[in-house]
Each structure stands twice: as C-alpha cells, then as structure tokens.
C-alpha cells in the first residue's frame with residue numbers, strides 16, 4: 001500500500017515551485033496571517049501560536065509548544081491539534097509563493113506520542129505546483145530540530161482568490177480583518193499580486 005493517496009502524487013507535468021522574489025528572507029519570522037487564526041494568531045487563548053520562519057527556497061521551519069489545553073489523552077497532545085500544527089505550517093509555505101491557497105487534502109502520519117510541554121519542531125517544503133494545485137510535505141520532530149520524527153504530513157493546497165473568504169466568511173470578521181492596521185498581517189492576507 002502506498003503511503004499517500006493518488007491525489008497527493010503530483011502529475012508528470014507539475015513543475016518545481018518558484019520562491020517569490022519578495023518572499024521573506026531566510027530566517028525571517030513570517031508572523032500571523034490573521035490575529036484570530038487558531039494556528040498562528042495571538043488572539044486565541046488556547047490557539048497554537050505557531051511561529052514559522054522562512055527557509056531557503058520554498059521551505060520553512062516552525063515551532064509549536066504543546067500546552068495543557070491541547071491534550072487529547074492525559075498529558076499528551078490531541079491528534080487533531082497536531083494535524084492543525086501541520087496544516088498551519090504547510091499553509092504558511094504559500095506565503096513564500098505569494099499565493100493565497102486553502103487546504104484541499106491533508107494526510108497525516110502520527111508516529112510518536114507528543115507530551116504536554118514538548119516543543120514540536122516542524123520543517124516543510126513545497127514539492128510541486130501545477131496550475132492552482134500546490135503539493136507540500138511537512139515533518140514534526142520532538143526533543144530538538146534533529147530529534148525523532150513524531151508526525152508528518154503530505155498536503156494538496158488549492159489556490160483561491162480573496163473572494164473565497166469574502167463570499168464564504170462571516171461579514172463581521174471579514175470587515176475586521178480588512179481593517180486590521182497590522183501591515184504584515186494585511187500583507188499576508190491580501191497583498192498577493194506578484
């Protein structure tokens with residue numbers, strides 16, 4: 001049995017991703033794309049507050065500290081929370097392409113339990129692009145950036161226009177997001193033209 005579904009195998013005519021010339025420099029923190037994002041925003045008391053940093057090419061690293069609010073089994077991170085950390089990390093990669101994209105498919109392997117207070121060290125990269133489709137992969141390690149693998153995921157993101165959010169989101173949150181005075185958040189959310 002193959003590890004991933006056919007939808008996560010890029011077709012033969014897919015191309016290598018191209019880092020946008022204005023992508024944040026390697027080592028730079030990306031910052032949250034939305035204050036109330038459960039994955040990266042500072043406005044969610046129990047959110048993950050995941051911090052992602054640009055890497056070389058179309059790669060990044062990220063860290064997430066598992067807190068007591070993130071438990072599933074006693075003292076252990078909930079699998080859905082770990083999947084969120086992977087989803088957020090993979091989603092952040094699209095900023096290096098300057099594309100707005102949403103997760104279409106996310107396949108996750110849970111390899112080791114992740115205790116509360118553990119720092120999950122994530123690495124991720126875009127592997128291929130074809131039209132609106134973006135394939136990417138991520139790995140999360142514990143005990144340090146070179147520690148054993150605890151989780152990994154492969155994903156397919158689909159590029160969307162900003163109308164995807166305007167048409168489907170609640171008007172009050174959309175209005176507030178559009179009026180967000182934080183320039184870097186506004187940039188990650190809206191300024192996506194090459």
Ligand SMILES: CCCCCCCCCCCCCCCC(=O)SCCNC(=O)CCNC(=O)[C@H](O)C(C)(C)COP(=O)(O)OP(=O)(O)OC[C@H]1O[C@@H](n2cnc3c(N)ncnc32)[C@H](O)[C@@H]1OP(=O)(O)O
Pocket residue numbers: 007033039087088091100101102103104105131132133156158160162165166174177178188189190
């Ligand atoms: C004003 C405020 C702005 C705020 C600005 C914020 C910006 C920054 C937001 C980032 C947020 C990050 C957060 C973390 C990442 C999430 O968690 S994103 C949230 C979770 N994901 C979603 O909610 C997506 C829900 N799904 C959808 O809306 C729609 O199904 C999609 C994904 C947009 C696709 O619909 P569509 O545009 O109609 O595209 P469609 O023609 O169906 O498919 C296009 C292609 O993709 C393929 N495809 C589509 N879905 C799938 C699938 N599930 N599996 C396999 N293939 C698929 C199709 O087969 C098709 O392939 P081709 O035929 O072209 O080869």
